[in-house]
Amino acid sequence: FKPKPIRTILLVGLNNSGKTTLLCNLVSKMLDYARDMENVEQISTCPTPGLSLVEFQQGRIKWRVWDMSGQGRFRNLWAYYSGHVQGIAFCVDVTDSDRIATARDELQSLLDQPRVRDMKIPIVIFANKADLGNADDLDEADNDKNKSKSLSMENVRMALGVDSINQNQKVKVMSSSGLTGTGVSEGFQWLNDAIR
Ligand code: GTP
Ligand code: MG
Secondary structure, eight states: OOOOOEEEEEEEOSTTSSHHHHHHHHHHHHTTOOSSHHHHTTOOOOOOSSEEEEEEEETTEEEEEEEEOOSGGGTHHHHHHHTTOSEEEEEEETTOGGGHHHHHHHHHHHHTSHHHHHTTOOEEEEEEOTTTTTOTTSOHHHHHHHHHHOOOHHHHHHHHTGGGSOTTSOEEEEEOOTTTOTTHHHHHHHHHHHHO
């Protein structure tokens, strides 16, 4: 008999980056609910007040995800919770280039947390809202507008300073959309593999 592995994850990132949407997408897939886009579009969120704990089973794995508020006044909770998790998911809105420097500061201060640094807690960075700017279904004018605001994967890596993170720290940047689900389960799969 082998006990079910539990994966305890901290889900952080600036407010409005799409953490709760991404998590809802993952969980609803598990419930076999969001098979078609009609249902996916029904996912609607509101700003997370403080934090919320979401637990779900995926095959043999039990996920325990702390979905944190990204609002400024709640961000000091991230450091505290980072001392109690096995992995971190850091969500960035690729259309929010105005606040990418703030996202970098928050990521770097997480990386400076003693337990994150010493235990080399793996971090997946979701370069989220990838559906904006690349969507084919937007008309050309809209598409151009979004594209000019959207950060490329390379821009995200540079702006967050990913390549200067300690080589021993497991870090992965994953292009994602919490609305369509692109990259979401892949990101969590990577975390799962990085933890074991
Ligand atoms: P806080 O709880 O306040 O920290 O925010 P959050 O990071 O949990 O953001 P939330 O999931 O509530 O999403 C914020 C807004 O972004 C909502 O209007 C979502 O519909 C939208 N959104 C989230 N993910 C995506 C995405 O991948 N693509 C697009 N186009 N919109 C998204
Ligand atoms: Mg939220």
